[in-house]
Amino acid sequence: MTMTAEPTSTTKVPRRRKAQPDALPTANRGSAVAKNVGLRLIVPAVVLLAWWYTTSRDMVSPLIVPAPGDVWDALDSYVLGGVWNEDILSSARGTLWSFAIGLVLGIVGGSIMAFVASIKTAVYPYILAFQAFPKIAVAPLFVVWLGYGDAPKIIIGASLAVFPVISATMAGLIDVDPDEHNLMRSVGASKRQELRHLRFPRAMSYVFPALDIAVVGALLGVITAEIVGTEYGLGRVITERAAYGDSAAVYAVLIVLAVAGAILHLAVSTLHRVMPRSIVPK
Amino acid sequence: MVSAPPENLVAHPHVGGAEQIAIDSAAKTYLRRGASPVEALRPTELVVKPGEFVSLVGPSGCGKTTLLKLIAGLDHATGGSVVVGERKVTKPDPQVSVVFQKAALLKWYTVEQNVLLPARIAGTLTKQTRQRAAELLEFIGLADFKDRYPSELSGGMQQRVSIARALAGEPKVLLMDEPFSALDEFTREVLHDELLRLWTGHPKTVIFVTHNISEAVYLSDRVAVMAPRPGRIETVVDIDLPRPRTSALRTDPQFFEMVSAIRSHFSKAGALGGESA
Ligand SMILES: Nc1ncnc2c1ncn2[C@@H]1O[C@H](COP(=O)(O)OP(=O)(O)OP(=O)(O)O)[C@@H](O)[C@H]1O
Ligand SMILES: [Mg+2]
Numbered sequence: 001m002t003m004t005a006e007p008t009s010t011t012k013v014p015r016r017r018k019a020q021p022d023a024l025p026t027a028n029r030g031s032a033v034a035k036n037v038g039l040r041l042i043v044p045a046v047v048l049l050a051w052w053y054t055t056s057r058d059m060v061s062p063l064i065v066p067a068p069g070d071v072w073d074a075l076d077s078y079v080l081g082g083v084w085n086e087d088i089l090s091s092a093r094g095t096l097w098s099f100a101i102g103l104v105l106g107i108v109g110g111s112i113m114a115f116v117a118s119i120k121t122a123v124y125p126y127i128l129a130f131q132a133f134p135k136i137a138v139a140p141l142f143v144v145w146l147g148y149g150d151a152p153k154i155i156i157g158a159s160l161a162v163f164p165v166i167s168a169t170m171a172g173l174i175d176v177d178p179d180e181h182n183l184m185r186s187v188g189a190s191k192r193q194e195l196r197h198l199r200f201p202r203a204m205s206y207v208f209p210a211l212d213i214a215v216v217g218a219l220l221g222v223i224t225a226e227i228v229g230t231e232y233g234l235g236r237v238i239t240e241r242a243a244y245g246d247s248a249a250v251y252a253v254l255i256v257l258a259v260a261g262a263i264l265h266l267a268v269s270t271l272h273r274v275m276p277r278s279i280v281p282k
Numbered sequence: 283m284v285s286a287p288p289e290n291l292v293a294h295p296h297v298g299g300a301e302q303i304a305i306d307s308a309a310k311t312y313l314r315r316g317a318s319p320v321e322a323l324r325p326t327e328l329v330v331k332p333g334e335f336v337s338l339v340g341p342s343g344c345g346k347t348t349l350l351k352l353i354a355g356l357d358h359a360t361g362g363s364v365v366v367g368e369r370k371v372t373k374p375d376p377q378v379s380v381v382f383q384k385a386a387l388l389k390w391y392t393v394e395q396n397v398l399l400p401a402r403i404a405g406t407l408t409k410q411t412r413q414r415a416a417e418l419l420e421f422i423g424l425a426d427f428k429d430r431y432p433s434e435l436s437g438g439m440q441q442r443v444s445i446a447r448a449l450a451g452e453p454k455v456l457l458m459d460e461p462f463s464a465l466d467e468f469t470r471e472v473l474h475d476e477l478l479r480l481w482t483g484h485p486k487t488v489i490f491v492t493h494n495i496s497e498a499v500y501l502s503d504r505v506a507v508m509a510p511r512p513g514r515i516e517t518v519v520d521i522d523l524p525r526p527r528t529s530a531l532r533t534d535p536q537f538f539e540m541v542s543a544i545r546s547h548f549s550k551a552g553a554l555g556g557e558s559a
Binding site for chain 1: 354355380
């Protein structure tokens with residue numbers, strides 16, 4: 001009954017709810033994954049080899065670069081042995097709280113500044129200015145005020161996590177295509193409906209990529225505050241072990257942090273994937 | 283051939299789901315800070331009868347979009363008025379649908395969700411509207427694509443969806459601003475026929491903006507020829523070609539005559555700066 005220019009439009013097509021435009025045909029996907037994993041392993045393999053080579057030849061002091069074997073022993077006894085459990089838990093808790101607070105404050109604050117220009121004018125320059133402070137210099141103040149508990153590290157962590165979320169929220173809410181805006185007006189959409197159907201989804205498509213940066217910021221802020229002073233935390237472990245000249249343990253902490261960063265990244269991208277497309281555009 | 287000024291400011295301003303559009307000295311001057319004002323549209327008179335298909339044709343900058351926005355209520359006239367049905371236009375009205383040059387589909391909604399969006403916003407999302415949307419998607423050959431996302435569709439399919447969205451709420455007036463200008467010739471001709479069939483099945487008053495003279499002739503009952511600086515309607519040409527129009531008409535000498543008659547208006551106005559028909 002219908003004449004169509006594209007012959008495909010009259011043929012049955014399978015539903016692909018979660019279609020990814022850049023996804024490879026399934027036949028190739030397995031080998032593509034294997035290839036990616038292989039590529040990712042090149043750098044650590046080269047680093048490990050160079051590391052092992054330099055330390056085995058005593059080219060540098062073990063105080064600067066401990067042998068891979070010593071670092072593995074440290075990981076084995078401190079991490080797998082459970083000596084650092086309390087510290088790892090405390091840093092993880094601090095990071096998650098920092099991230100959550102940064103996310104909520106960032107979306108709320110970014111929205112307020114996107115919609116109320118006078119508040120943006122009044123506040124945004126100071127947010128930028130605070131952003132320029134080295135957190136390592138600010139952290140002692142918070143520790144003095146708030147003690148050795150979780151509060152100072154959550155504040156420092158959240159202050160690092162909030163900024164990318166604020167700027168992404170603002171950018172996403174302000175970026176509106178004039179045709180889409182006119183469309184919403186022409187169908188008689190209220191401001192709230194325009195927010196719900198147009199501005200919010202667009203803002204989310206800006207916010208989610210920024211979460212990768214925010215979550216790493218949260219972790220860095222927490223570790224920084226812990227280095228300055230706390231009861232438990234991986235940052236505390238770094239200062240303590242460094243004071244004993246236990247480089248292998250410091251390296252072990254760095255490896256734990258690298259793994260934590262990878263896990264957080266994975267968690268954020270998984271969150272992005274499982275969110276419905278109508279809320280977080282892909 | 284050139285229609286007289288509308289003697290018939292019709293007594294019944296709506297007929298079978300279509301409404302009259304009466305443009306009475308509507309004008310638009312854009313004031314610009316630190317620059318001289320732009321007279322985008324000189325006071326303009328035009329009455330479009332209920333169910334009529336009128337095209338606005340003219341070179342870039344002659345005020346086509348400006349006039350369309352005044353009718354849609356997306357912009358305020360700086361003089362005169364526009365009356366749709368019995369309502370003086372002061373703000374957008376869901377009874378007046380707009381199709382833009384870009385399909386302007388929301389990429390986070392499926393085809394079906396996009397088509398149903400106006401109903402959702404108006405709070406009229408009933409079984410009936412869903413049914414109507416499904417019929418429209420079927421009609422334009424996109425029923426199987428209803429759960430797809432816009433990024434997975436070709437440009438022609440996207441513009442079809444945006445037309446379906448505009449028609450899903452059974453509007454009384456359909457305003458189209460160069461809806462097919464981004465499409466290739468083949469897709470465009472197919473969409474012309476689809477649009478005409480949709481219009482025949484569900485009569486509504488259509489104002490169709492285009493740069494393309496033969497497109498305007500093929501589709502319209504009347505063609506308003508516009509000219510720039512200041513933007514204005516030069517003349518309105520009746521298209522006395524029989525309906526229903528089919529692609530056979532495209533090679534009809536009568537059709538060519540109409541196209542070249544309109545062309546000559548542009549060359550008289552000195553406005554045909556390389557515009558192709
Ligand atoms: N917001 C605005 N501010 C100032 N001038 C404007 C504005 N919108 C349009 N104009 C001017 O008004 C005139 C008519 O513009 P309009 O968009 O109606 O033209 P058009 O016929 O739709 O052109 P095109 O075919 O390129 O779409 C132009 O000179 C344009 O520069
Ligand atoms: Mg225009």
